Amino acid sequence: MLFSTRLRYVYMLGLAAYTFANVMLMEALPYYGLPVAGGYVLALFVVCVGLIWEGNRLIGRYVPALARGLGKGSGRRVHPLLLGFGLSLPLTLVVVGGPALLLGRYCELPPDKLRLGLKLVLAVGFRINLFLHTLNAAFVLLQELRRSQVEAEQFKKISLQAQFQSLKDQVNPHFLFNNLNVLSALLYQDVNQAAEFVQQLSKVYRYVLQNQEKEVVEVAAELEFMESCAYLLRARFRGSLRIDIAVPPALHRRHTVPVALQMLLDNALKHNISSRSRPLLIEIFATPDHEQLVVRNTLQPKLAVEPSTHLGLENIRRRYGFVSPRPVEVARDAHSFSVRLPLLNLGDEGMKR
Template identity: 45%
Template sequence: MRKNYAELGFNDKWFVLLGIPLLGFLTPIIYLGVRLHREPYYPWQALVFSIGITTVFWLGNRWIIILLRRKYPQLTQSRKRIVLTAVLMLLFVMVVANFNGISPPFWKAEPVPYPDLNVLGVINTLVIAGIYEVIYYQAQLRLSIQGQEELRHESLQAQIRALKSQVDPHFLFNNLNTLSSVVHDDPKKAEQFIQQLSKLYRHILEMQETTLITVKEELDLLQAYIYLLKTRFGESLRVSLDVPDACHEKKIIPFALQILVENAIKHNIVSTAKPLTVRIETIGDRLVVTNNLQRKLQPVASTGKGLENINGRIRLLHHPEMQYIVTADHYIVTLPLFPAT
């Protein structure tokens, strides 16, 4: 029976083992009116014959169902399959019901009337086929929903990978520029920079398939990134973190903080005279990134890809988007935090 699970939509072992004797037992009671406690009494011969004929009808119709589901497995072929199944079942019932010698002689005697096996076979077949068909369609619907969910998940992962791929070249390009400015002046520092860059990039590659990471993991990545930035800017860049431990297990979009810090550096003056200060803290269920606003004299052309990259990934997860506020002195971005579970 195991190899037929796919066609039936479920393991019908116990359904068959319990269904045949139960239907066989009930058939004489329903169709002949026999009773266990009063006349006309239920003859044991009727039970044996009823279970036997039910077994033939059940297993024969079951075989027809399996055969045609194998031949026409697609849902688009359902109409053709059902019509052919009904025709073959009817022919099968007629052949069995009218086979010479199958009529039980003990049912012809009073007080137990002889049933019409054609009617009996058709009714029992409708019951059996109806149960199998309902269970089959439920199984197909469940598989369809599961397949749609898996497809949606795969589509989501593909879109997230595409958005992440926009970050990596920009990230690598900026750090190679930093390295080129350090390597001649301080080779030892350049060596440490390369080690940190390698460490950070390894983490980025490991998280390519990750949709969300914990706040703690994101802060660890940010610390490594800040080390690279401090190599270039020194005390001209000041980053403060005020994220309580209670928020560390919540989830966040990977590399979001890196993008926001990088965005602040791109559009603002970073110098000893005008240090750029970035503060990262939590307010409610959001992570807030604030930097002092000191725009460059020659504004840098902005494509908006950094912020849209973050928002694009958040939208795919059906969560409230990132928000940002521009005041006279500060640029403030709030990121949603996802539940830990």
């Protein structure tokens, strides 16, 4: 905020001196017949500019909370800059009119000259206030622009990190070894199924490469990607893993962050036992209000867990934090572990841009 800058006292004196110089160069005092010494006028401008500035700085401390309170009461968002300017108008009237009236009385101006002087000083004071609020608005908007650019860069970095990790997980030797083993077995059992396996494997790579730089993707595309991942995993784990995907078609046009579902799927497999005697169930569905996607798995933890890369849930939370005010919700009970992802709508006001 401009009013809280460290050099504000320098700016106050400069603005007061500039205003005084303009008044003197225009010979406003002799023109209107105001018998007031130049030194008094300079002191008046210094006092008025200082009071306007400091008053606006004080208002700025409470405006954000007041704007939120008014927004809750009326249902409409009140912009803090507009609210601050509105509150500054009566402030200007008091802090400019008061000192000007005292100076006029001190100089023993007649009533008509006193009224004229008050009008002139108030006109100058309101212009100073408008000028300061215009600069402050530019200052605040520039800060918000810089902040949004930094957030965009942070989001891009996090998103690319997640996409890179996902791609790395898909191409690491362990992943390739497992899927090549499955493929070699299928070649002896069912050539058609082996061809389908290769096709689904290619879809997994294609999706990650095509969406690695996107902030959000349609739910339909993410679910199609998940079906390919599920096909590969079902072929690998056979009867020890169940993956049920049931998301209504009406939600397919909504959006989510890319690869989030696959990261949660990998997280469930990494931390839980899956065997024929204890099949691991992973479900993907929507909440009844159609506002969240849920990834839920039965809770059967491994005794020894692989080292974590620390990307998982924290990465998903941070990426959602850039595109939605609604949080990612995590729930755990004695039988299951679930993660709820907000469904995004690009037309919603709630989505951050």
